[in-house]
Amino acid sequence: MLKVDDLVTSYGLIKALRNVSLEAEKGKLTCILGPNGAGKSTLLFTIAGILKSDRGSIQFLGRQISKMKTSEIVKEGLVLVPENRLVFPHLSVRENLLAGAFSRFSRKDEVEEDVESVYQRFPILKERYLQEAGTLSGGEQQMLAVARALMARPKLLLMDEPSVGLAPKIVNTIFEIIKTLSEEGISIVLVEQNAVKASAIADHIYLLDQGEITFSGSPDEIEDNDIIKRAYLGDITES
Amino acid sequence: MEFLQTCLDGLLFGSAYSLLALSFSLLFGVMKRVNLAFGSSLLLSAVFALWVDSILSVGIIGIFLVMLGSSAIINIYVEKICFYPHRGNYGAIVSMISSFAIWMQLDDLSSFLLPDRTASFPSFLPDSFFIIDLFIRIDQLFLFFIAVLMTGVFFYVLYKTNYGLLLRGVSFDGELARKLGVNSSRISSFAFAFSGVFGAIAAFLILSTESQVTPFFGFWCTLKGLVAMMLGGIGSLPGAIIGGLFLGLIESNVINYLGAEYRDICTYLILLFILVVKPGGIMGSAILRDERAASERI
Numbered sequence: 345m346l347k348v349d350d351l352v353t354s355y356g357l358i359k360a361l362r363n364v365s366l367e368a369e370k371g372k373l374t375c376i377l378g379p380n381g382a383g384k385s386t387l388l389f390t391i392a393g394i395l396k397s398d399r400g401s402i403q404f405l406g407r408q409i410s411k412m413k414t415s416e417i418v419k420e421g422l423v424l425v426p427e428n429r430l431v432f433p434h435l436s437v438r439e440n441l442l443a444g445a446f447s448r449f450s451r452k453d454e455v456e457e458d459v460e461s462v463y464q465r466f467p468i469l470k471e472r473y474l475q476e477a478g479t480l481s482g483g484e485q486q487m488l489a490v491a492r493a494l495m496a497r498p499k500l501l502l503m504d505e506p507s508v509g510l511a512p513k514i515v516n517t518i519f520e521i522i523k524t525l526s527e528e529g530i531s532i533v534l535v536e537q538n539a540v541k542a543s544a545i546a547d548h549i550y551l552l553d554q555g556e557i558t559f560s561g562s563p564d565e566i567e568d569n570d571i572i573k574r575a576y577l578g579d580i581t582e583s
Numbered sequence: 584m585e586f587l588q589t590c591l592d593g594l595l596f597g598s599a600y601s602l603l604a605l606s607f608s609l610l611f612g613v614m615k616r617v618n619l620a621f622g623s624s625l626l627l628s629a630v631f632a633l634w635v636d637s638i639l640s641v642g643i644i645g646i647f648l649v650m651l652g653s654s655a656i657i658n659i660y661v662e663k664i665c666f667y668p669h670r671g672n673y674g675a676i677v678s679m680i681s682s683f684a685i686w687m688q689l690d691d692l693s694s695f696l697l698p699d700r701t702a703s704f705p706s707f708l709p710d711s712f713f714i715i716d717l718f719i720r721i722d723q724l725f726l727f728f729i730a731v732l733m734t735g736v737f738f739y740v741l742y743k744t745n746y747g748l749l750l751r752g753v754s755f756d757g758e759l760a761r762k763l764g765v766n767s768s769r770i771s772s773f774a775f776a777f778s779g780v781f782g783a784i785a786a787f788l789i790l791s792t793e794s795q796v797t798p799f800f801g802f803w804c805t806l807k808g809l810v811a812m813m814l815g816g817i818g819s820l821p822g823a824i825i826g827g828l829f830l831g832l833i834e835s836n837v838i839n840y841l842g843a844e845y846r847d848i849c850t851y852l853i854l855l856f857i858l859v860v861k862p863g864g865i866m867g868s869a870i871l872r873d874e875r876a877a878s879e880r881i
């Protein structure tokens with residue numbers, strides 16, 4: 345579904361991605377693990393067309409998207425849920441959702457239907473629909489960011505560290521949501537540092553370190569590989 | 584009664600200041616930019632419309648429409664030349680300086696089209712009437728009603744339309760909007776064109792109550808709009824309305840009780856006082872607080 349080949353992205357002279365190749369299959373949950381500064385966000389930004397690559401190809405559903413604008417990529421069905429600053433803080437919950445549907449504003453009824461179905465999935469957002477999004481709790485903002493991405497009717501979701509900075513109980517809820525979305529057939533590329541939780545729901549795992557893919561395999565294969573297990577699963581569960 | 588009359592005059596004319604201030608606030612509050620060329624764009628659209636009229640005799644409605652169209656185009660030009668290239672976080676100063684250069688350019692163009700320095704501007708509804716001793720000029724009353732109506736349209740566009748939604752989104756967090764794929768170039772052009780059309784309606788009404796246009800009109804618009812915006816609260820839309828009305832009140836009272844020569848000095852004294860007592864203007868503190876919170880979060 346998504347095929348990234350030999351991708352290089354740099355900030356000025358610094359190469360943040362060095363010849364990254366990976367694949368995400370349809371209906372599967374592909375997880376990218378890596379420490380801080382590994383280039384995970386850079387990778388997602390490049391796929392989403394927010395950063396331009398120096399070289400390499402990105403194919404989505406058979407089409408070359410590496411030269412497309414973000415707005416066009418969103419229309420193709422590839423949607424990013426960013427990390428950190430997730431929502432428009434001064435727009436209401438409902439307005440945030442509508443902003444996610446910007447590429448098909450002309451089909452008003454369809455957008456309204458989608459708002460309703462998002463409300464059913466996340467009843468808390470319905471309760472808070474007039475509230476300024478900046479006043480939601482961290483977990484609720486993360487939900488809103490996911491919900492806003494769903495408003496674009498994604499075929500593939502790119503999620504950047506959805507669990508970062510959240511309480512353990514909320515983290516469980518967020519991972520439940522990701523799992524449900526995946527089971528419903530939405531393909532997902534999930535960037536995480538929470539290796540234990542992520543490998544519990546992932547179909548395939550990549551490790552990214554200093555801009556390079558250092559491992560690719562199923563979650564079981566990580567379990568079997570002692571060096572990697574200690575380096576990633578060990579470290580991260582302790583911290 | 585004299586006081587009432589003075590206040591009424593001030594409020595009626597102040598509504599024009601409110602419109603100018605709203606245009607500035609749209610760009611400042613929403614885009615975090617000061618467009619010094621704004622007044623000049625209104626002047627140029629007015630003299631261009633008069634020039635078109637002198638050739639094609641388009642009449643007062645024609646002048647109005649030409650003003651709206653040309654102001655929208657001029658403001659998109661200003662945006663493409665000096666604002667869009669500097670749309671990053673640190674472009675505020677660069678773009679303000681280049682808008683100064685554009686200001687000079689537009690004013691020069693206007694003086695080409697205005698060789699006699701002044702031109703008469705068509706006025707309409709010249710009559711006046713009295714309500715219990717209060718003298719009211721119909722054109723000023725009309726200006727006031729249009730100002731109220733336009734303020735409604737302004738808020739409707741900003742808060743009830745999709746473009747308004749995206750415009751607010753881009754302004755609050757341009758970075759996030761870009762990540763979602765919102766076409767911020769189009770949104771930004773839209774904001775400038777919108778402020779241009781909005782300002783042109785204000786300029787048309789002001790010029791027709793004054794019945795003439797001079798080369799100073801551009802600078803006058805920029806000055807009054809900025810002062811009203813600062814009085815009311817930098818970047819606050821309700822503040823712009825209040826600031827404009829308040830400026831009108833100050834001016835008419837000073838002119839009436841102290842004399843016209845004291846108008847500007849008193850205005851600036853009051854502005855200074857308000858900025859010292861309440862930094863950011865009457866309604867501005869909320870905006871400053873948000874700014875501070877946003878910068879502390881990083």
Ligand SMILES: Nc1ncnc2c1ncn2[C@@H]1O[C@H](COP(=O)(O)OP(=O)(O)OP(=O)(O)O)[C@@H](O)[C@H]1O
Pocket residue numbers: 355358360378379380381382383384385386387537
């Ligand atoms: N705007 C930028 N300019 C210069 N260098 C940058 C920029 N953004 C990121 N980098 C560098 O690129 C590298 C990869 O950053 P990136 O944000 O992709 O890491 P990450 O894996 O997402 O980290 P984290 O887990 O902290 O989010 C880092 O070394 C970082 O310092």
Ligand SMILES: [Mg+2]
Pocket residue numbers: 384385386427504
């Ligand atoms: Mg990151």
